[in-house]
Every structure is written in C-alpha cells, then in structure tokens.
Amino acid sequence: MFKSFLSGSGGNAALLWSESGGLLVDFGPGSQRDSRAVIAEARKLCGELLGAVITHAHGDHINRNSLKALAEAGLKAYCHPLTAEQIEARCGRGCAGVVTPFDGALALGDFTVTQAEVPHAPGYHTCALDVTWGRGLARRRAAVFTDFHAFSEMHVAFAAGADLLLLEANHDPELRRLNPHPGSEYHLSNPLAADFLRRVCEADGPPQAVVLAHLSADCNRPDLPEREVRSYFRKKRKPLKFRLHTAPRDAAGEVLEIN
8 A cells, every 4th residue: 555645845755554564655744743743644544654764865855853753753764874874964963863774675564675776966875765565476566766867777677567656757848947946957857757657667567556756846737747648658659557646745645555
C-alpha cells in the first residue's frame, strides 16, 4: 500500500506499508506540528512505523523540525552515509541520534531498501530507492525517483520491474521559460519523465501504478504531467498499461493498493 502526504518544494513525505508495518519515504514537512500529524496519520494506516528512508539532505525532504518529530516518536531516519553527513551539516550534531547511515541493503521488518545515486543539485548526494516488501510470491517492489535531472540506462534498469514507480515530473519546459525558477535545472521535466517511464516499461514491462511527483508550483500545473505522459505514449504508439496518478503538492493523495 502507498500514500503520499506531501510532494513538492514545500515538503515531501510518503508511506509504504505492508502487514509488517510502514516505512516513510522522505520526511520533510515544514513544521513540527505538521510532522507529528503525518506520523499520527501514518500510524493509523499501518500500525507500526519502522522508520523513514531519506533520499537527500534538502530541507523539503528532511529538516530540523521533522527530525525532532522523528526523535519524539522513537523513529530513525535512514540514508546514505554521505547524505547523513550533509544532514548533520545542515541540521547540527543534535540529529546524530536519529540519522542512521546505511550502505548496501537496509532491512526493516519485511522491507529491504537499496540505493542508487542520481544527479541532482551540486553538493547534495541524492539517491533513488528500491524498496521491496512482502514474502514469497506476494513480494512487491517500489522504485522512488523524486529529485534528479538526468538519467542513464543504469537508472532505467534500477527502476525496471517495479510494481510502483514514484517519479518526479517537476516542470513544463514552456512554463519554466516563462517563469524562470532557480533550481529547476536540477529537476526532471514532464517530457523527460515521460521518456524515462517509456524506457522503464520497455525494459521489463509496465509497473502496476505510477505516481508523478514533486510538481513545481510556478513551472507546472496539476494536469500537465499526466497529459504529457499520455500524449508521449500515444506518439510512440505505446499502450498505457498502468494506473497513472499525480501526487498533490500540499495535500495527501489517495491510498494506492499494490497487489
């Protein structure tokens, strides 16, 4: 099961859960109150929370307020060792008891998480995530690509075969031209998101569900990413064999079941 709580430059937080509990994917609400509210809602959905996995150290993905809320809840924030250093540099050494670095595979409950570096903003080590959960034939995979601006065949292979793909579709090129926004060059455009998705489908079949995420407030509109994906697949004469959703920027999305 999957639910997005926030998705954009104002904050990012999502939840994956199974019978063994739940795993937060990024955790960057802007205030302690909002962070506590997300934790409370997540626990209603999944019962036991196992921790949070963080893609990179930008404040909309992890920050002092959200770290304090995790600490109060007795939860850890797991991330790449370089990301852990960057979080500590931004948030202070007081976060050292919460931030827990991992390299290789992380096991939490029946979840296993691995990472692959993606190109994002200079000075920020950023990872895509591969998250598997469940057991035996019921085992499922999610691929998380939330902040990046380019991809290689390695990234396509990392996402291929996932049941759920959380994919950044940050901006429309024309709206970005009309409304220049610093930092947009470090995020994936709607057309590139559509191309990445097509390549993933060709590599190992379509996912069950795709969630387009991290939309820019100034350089995108809620309807444009899905429209771009559908138009691109029509032009390529490729059927859309997956459920397509867009994560709201400042509100919770629907619960998605991954069978």
